[in-house]
Amino acid sequence: MIILSDYNFPAHVHLYRFQDLNIVLDVNSGAIHVVDQLAAQFIQAFINSNGDFYLAIEACVNAGRDWDEVMDAAMEVAGLREDGSLFSDPEDPLVDLSDAPIKALCLNVAHVCNMKCHYCFASQGDFGLDKSLMSSEVGRLALDFLVEHSQGVKNLEVDFFGGEPLLNWEVVKDIVAYGRQIETRTDKVFNFTLTTNSLLLNEDIMDYLLSENIAVILSLDGRPEVNDHYRILNNGQGSYATIVPKIHRMVEKGPVSYYVRGTYTRHNLDFSADVRHIIELGFDSLSLEPAVGAGTDYAIGEEDLPQVLNEYEKLALLLLEYHQQGRPVHFFHYDLDLQRGPCLAKRQTGCGAGSHYLAITPEGDIYPCHQFVGHAEYCLGNVLENKGLQENIRQRFADNTLLTKEECRQCWARNFCGGGCHANNYFSNGDISRPAQVACTMHRRRVEAAIYVELKKRLS
C-alpha cells in the first residue's frame, strides 16, 4: 500500500467539484480523471491523512462506506499512482533561458489611435510617449533583428499592434512584403497577426489580409451599451454601430484565423451575457478578458471575485449549450489543449516576454512586451543601434519562471498559466516576480471551468 507522507498534495493534485462532476487533475502528468462520490471521498481522505492509505480506507469505512467498495476505489487509485497518472512525482527539467531564441515580436507600428477607449493600457494609443508612426526602415530592421536572434526556430510570429495599426497601413504592407522576401532566402516562416479596432477596415484591406494569411484580432466588448461605455470614437460617440458591420464583413470573408476580442470591467460583471451577445452576432471565435489597470475604477478587484468566479461557471454552461446545439464556439481561455498542449519546458517559462517575445516601438526601442512600452527602465535597446540588448533586464525575465516563484510552485494551475503575466505582477505589486493574486484567482477558475467543458464534451 502507498504511503506518501512527504508528498506536496496542494501543489500536485487538484480535486474539485464543478456542477455535476468530481474532477481530479494530476498536475505533473496532466492526466485528468472523473471520479464518483466514493472515489472523491477516498482521495480527499488520502490527502487529509497526509498520504496514508490505511488511514484513508479507515476514514471512509468509519463514514459508513462499504469495505469492499472502498477497497475497489483504493486499488484503482493505487493503479493510477503506479501508472504515473495520479499522485505522480514532479519532473522539473530546468530550462536555461539565458541564451533563448527570440521568436516573436509585437510591432507597435502606430503610437496613435482613432479611438479613445477609457480603459486602454496604451494610454489611448501613444503609451504616454509622443504620437508617432513606425517607418518602413524600423519595421524592416525589426524583422532582421528577429531573424538574427531566432537561432534554429523556424516559425516566427509578428503582431501588428498599436495604437491602431491600420493608421500606418502602407508600412504594414511593406513589412509583410519584406517578411515574404526573407522567407524566400531562409527557412523561416512568418505568422503575421493584426490587432485592430476595425474602424478603417475596407474591402481592399480585408482582401490583403486574406491574401497574406494574416490572422486578425477584432475588438468588440459585447452588448451595445457595454461596448459604448468604454470604446469611444474621437467624436465622443460609441463605436458599436460603426464597427459591428465591418467585423461581420471581415469574418464573412474567412480569414486564416480570427478572434473577436473584448474586455470586461467591473461595470459588466455579468459578462457571460456579452459572450452570448457576440455569439448571437454570428461570431464563433472570441475572447473576453478582464481589463488591466491596478487601482483604477474599472479593473477587477478582490471584492468583485465572487461574482466573476460565478460568471465563469455560467460561461462554461453557456458554451456547452451552444456545443449541444451543434454550434461550437471557441472561447480563447477555455480552449485548453489538454491532450497535445505544449511541453513542460514551455509551460514553465510562460509567455516568454523578455526572452522569446519582445515589443518594438515606432522609434525602434525594444521592450520585454507590449505592456512595458513607455516604462524607460525596461528598455532593452533599439533596433537602429548596432548594439546588444540590455542582458541584465533580459536575464531578470528569463529567470522569472514557474520554478523561481514559490507561490507558483505551490499552485496546482501552474502548468496552465505558465507563471502568469510579468506586467500584471509589476503593475499590481511593483515586482515582476510577485504574482497578482486577483489575476491568479480568476485564472484558476478559468482552468477549472475549461477542464469541465472539455470533459463534458468528451463524456457525451
Next chain:
Amino acid sequence: MKHITTVIKPHLDICRECATSCQSACKTSCTVGNQCRN
C-alpha cells in the same frame, strides 16, 4: 464497479515552434495551456 474514469492522459529532442501566447488573442491574460507543433 469502476469508480474512476481517466479522460485525459497527455505526455507533457522539449523547441519553441509553438505559437507564443500573445500572438493568439489575449495581450493581457496570458495562458500557455491552450497552445505542440512537434
